[in-house]
Amino acid sequence: KNEVEQSPQNLTAQEGEFITINCSYSVGISALHWLQQHPGGGIVSLFMLSSGKKKHGRLIATINIQEKHSSLHITASHPRDSAVYICAGCGGSNYKLTFGKGTLLTVNP
Amino acid sequence: NAGVTQTPKFQVLKTGQSMTLQCAQDMNHEYMSWYRQDPGMGLRLIHYSVGAGITDQGEVPNGYNVSRSTTEDFPLRLLSAAPSQTSVYFCASSYYGNNSPLHFGNGTRLTVT
Numbered sequence: 685k686n687e688v689e690q691s692p693q694n695l696t697a698q699e700g701e702f703i704t705i706n707c708s709y710s711v712g713i714s715a716l717h718w719l720q721q722h723p724g725g726g727i728v729s730l731f732m733l734s735s736g737k738k739k740h741g742r743l744i745a746t747i748n749i750q751e752k753h754s755s756l757h758i759t760a761s762h763p764r765d766s767a768v769y770i771c772a773g774c775g776g777s778n779y780k781l782t783f784g785k786g787t788l789l790t791v792n793p
Numbered sequence: 794n795a796g797v798t799q800t801p802k803f804q805v806l807k808t809g810q811s812m813t814l815q816c817a818q819d820m821n822h823e824y825m826s827w828y829r830q831d832p833g834m835g836l837r838l839i840h841y842s843v844g845a846g847i848t849d850q851g852e853v854p855n856g857y858n859v860s861r862s863t864t865e866d867f868p869l870r871l872l873s874a875a876p877s878q879t880s881v882y883f884c885a886s887s888y889y890g891n892n893s894p895l896h897f898g899n900g901t902r903l904t905v906t
Contacts, residue, residue: 717895727883727897770836772895780851781826781895785835 690784703758713773721768799898806874814869816884823889825867829880874905
């Protein structure tokens with residue numbers, strides 16, 4: 685069974701700090717999604733990656749296939765970054781996703 | 794493009810009632826799926842489809858039915874609602890394949906009393 689573990693569960697930061705959220709996954713997962721969910725809101729896809737690194741604005745996602753580990757970094761964090769960040773692993777051709785339980789990020793001004 | 798449209802946004806049912814949650818996408822995506830989100834549990838896959846006429850079960854399919862008669866629509870049916878089905882439901886779609894981002898609907902908050 686595919687598994688995805690996220691850490692930390694909760695993260696509080698001051699505005700401007702560099703944020704890292706980690707995601708470890710099991711054998712059988714070949715690609716990873718990073719998603720963002722604001723409180724009471726919908727879910728937005730941030731990145732989908734199966735190798736290397738992707739960058740969008742202040743967000744950077746990396747994945748290490750050998751170590752089965754991915755990280756989401758936020759540079760110069762801002763209160764509007766406060767949200768739940770979710771990683772989801774995708775394995776094989778059936779496209780079933782396995783979700784981590786999410787990291788609640790709070791960025792204080 | 795409207796993206797992924799889910800209706801209704803909120804619904805209250807009594808135990809034993811049936812209802813259908815609607816999901817439609819206008820991006821010609823092959824893959825569509827339904828998830829439920831419960832506190833402390835994360836998102837869990839209920840059912841998914843990789844194309845019209847093809848559906849399969851996810852992690853928590855019991856109590857739910859789906860059909861995919863067209864590429865655009867993927868309704869989720871609760872045949873006899875139970876309090877354990879109180880949750881927030883999300884529909885998502887994407888092109889089939891590992892390199893495609895997911896597009897989510899805005900969710901349906903369902904309460905079963």
